[in-house]
């Protein structure tokens with residue numbers, strides 16, 4: 001299939017912070033074979049490019065001097081089942097939440113804790129999306145991606161993805177090298193509700209559900225999210241804007257001396273994860289704005305565009321928040337979204 005290119009194409013409809021910026025060149029990709037053909041035709045040679053999913057983890061800083069390829073590849077398919085699991089292959093362009101809802105309808109639970117996360121299926125492994133006690137790497141089996149240098153279709157198994165907290169090889173060594181075209185999930189047949197996140201367990205108790213179904217789990221997750229997180233269609237945002245910092249046990253103990261109420265979450269490696277939202281709130285940023293950009297009133301970790309913001313406005317607030325958190329706690333927050 002021939003690829004249609006658009007010049008100076010506006011990206012604001014394709015990023016959930018609704019930041020303005022034109023791509024010098026833009027095209028939509030609907031199949032892996034289209035992308036392979038495009039690479040092999042040489043039309044991407046010596047060209048900067050950026051692979052765009054749902055745009056929900058993206059900071060458009062201005063005009064983008066590159067070719068933007070928006071992944072729109074559809075498809076959902078059960079490719080295998082064994083005694084332990086269903087294996088479901090999904091096109092990179094499918095909407096994440098719609099896919100989660102569909103798996104439950106099909107009777108293949110396992111992704112319900114990740115309901116309502118904005119974005120596409122192809123973007124999910126890139127930053128190893130996670131919420132309410134589950135990371136997508138725990139349900140990931142493999143993925144296929146096109147090597148944008150050679151046009152080869154490459155398969156990545158779990159180990160090859162080097163998953164970490166909001167991290168994978170696609171944010172590190174392989175950044176801008178591959179376009180993910182499909183993802184295969186492994187959904188365990190012996191399903192159990194995953195209630196290790198305290199707030200979710202509390203929600204189930206409040207609903208008097210001791211042995212909830214996957215559907216009931218999904219409904220509870222959606223209710224919690226809707227209470228705390230702004231709907232990007234109403235208030236443009238990119239979900240959590242900073243990663244939760246992971247620090248040494250010693251540094252954590254030191255901070256706790258002066259901040260006894262600071263939440264801390266011990267990690268398997270002995271380090272401590274802190275709640276960036278708490279740190280930001282303590283610096284007075286919860287519900288506070290500078291110009292059109294602020295930190296959300298119900299969740300200080302979510303940066304919001306109250307209307308008309310540019311990437312420059314966002315970066316100004318990011319710098320101010322980071323400066324305040326460094327000054328008060330000595331911690332340098334790391335951004336979650338990718339900047340283009």
Ligand code: EPU
Pocket residue numbers: 130131132133197199228238239240241242243244263275276277278279281286298299300301336
């Ligand atoms: N907190 C505050 N003030 C705030 C926000 C949070 O004090 O304004 C404290 C509270 O003590 C709370 C703790 O932070 O108990 C944790 O807050 P929350 O449960 O809302 O989770 P989070 O750590 O802020 C993470 C993910 C979210 C995910 C939730 C639920 C990151 C960066 N964020 O947020 O992911 O939905 O847990 O699992 O890891 C995303 O990445 O876009 C995202 C929304």
